[in-house]
Amino acid sequence: MEKPFSPSCERNQQVILEVLKTVVDPSDKNLLEIGSGTGQHAVFMAPKFMHLIWHTSDLIQNHDGIFMWMNESSANNIQKPIEYQAGKTQFPKVNVDIVYTANTLHIMSWENVQQLIIQLGESLLEGNQIFIYGPFKYGGKFTSESNANFDVWLKQQNYFSGIRDFESVVSLMLKAGMSLVSDIEMPANNRILHFVKNK
Numbered sequence: 418m419e420k421p422f423s424p425s426c427e428r429n430q431q432v433i434l435e436v437l438k439t440v441v442d443p444s445d446k447n448l449l450e451i452g453s454g455t456g457q458h459a460v461f462m463a464p465k466f467m468h469l470i471w472h473t474s475d476l477i478q479n480h481d482g483i484f485m486w487m488n489e490s491s492a493n494n495i496q497k498p499i500e501y502q503a504g505k506t507q508f509p510k511v512n513v514d515i516v517y518t519a520n521t522l523h524i525m526s527w528e529n530v531q532q533l534i535i536q537l538g539e540s541l542l543e544g545n546q547i548f549i550y551g552p553f554k555y556g557g558k559f560t561s562e563s564n565a566n567f568d569v570w571l572k573q574q575n576y577f578s579g580i581r582d583f584e585s586v587v588s589l590m591l592k593a594g595m596s597l598v599s600d601i602e603m604p605a606n607n608r609i610l611h612f613v614k615n616k
């Protein structure tokens with residue numbers, strides 16, 4: 418098997434890292450990444466947060482690729498992938514301080530997004546932080562023509578994929594006991610939605 422490679426990870430990892438650096442606290446111990454994909458974000462970012470254990474997770478079919486990236490890394494704070502598929506498996510049993518997920522909400526079905534958010538609400542503890550990176554629609558509108566085209570392309574790959582409505586995601590998160598801290602503008606018409614788990 419050839420080592421998987423995601424060009425978009427190369428493009429966005431530095432700007433995401435810059436945001437995470439401003440919010441990760443020295444007392445945070447465990448970060449859970451949902452949908453690690455190739456594992457590139459873990460391998461790039463984990464060495465910048467040596468006080469954290471970076472837990473990777475994804476569908477089982479992506480684990481070999483994540484291992485390939487991990488095995489080439491000298492970082493010793495990356496944990497081997499946990500099998501996790503929202504809507505199918507239990508939420509990973511990790512005592513997390515931070516949940517991070519990039520480019521996943523528009524890939525999984527809306528039902529799976531709903532199930533993921535319910536599981537976040539059930540599993541997280543007060544003060545835990547959640548970071549969701551990716552494109553969103555606002556007031557039902559795409560923020561750029563490129564995002565509108567991307568949405569068409571996504572649906573051609575999988576009918577259930579598509580760019581999600583910011584308002585719908587925030588409303589589900591609120592219902593599940595999480596509050597929006599900030600909505601951060603990122604390059605290439607992406608956002609980072611930062612939430613915190615309430616009591």
Ligand SMILES: C[S@@+](CC[C@H](N)C(=O)[O-])C[C@H]1O[C@@H](n2cnc3c(N)ncnc32)[C@H](O)[C@@H]1O
Nearest residue numbers: 423452453454476502503519520521524525529
């Ligand atoms: C576009 S990739 C993003 C990977 C990586 N986070 C990145 O930014 O490059 C989407 C990822 O979401 C994962 N995924 C799809 N459906 C999922 C689900 N129901 N639960 C968890 N992850 C899922 C895929 O396996 C894939 O790794």
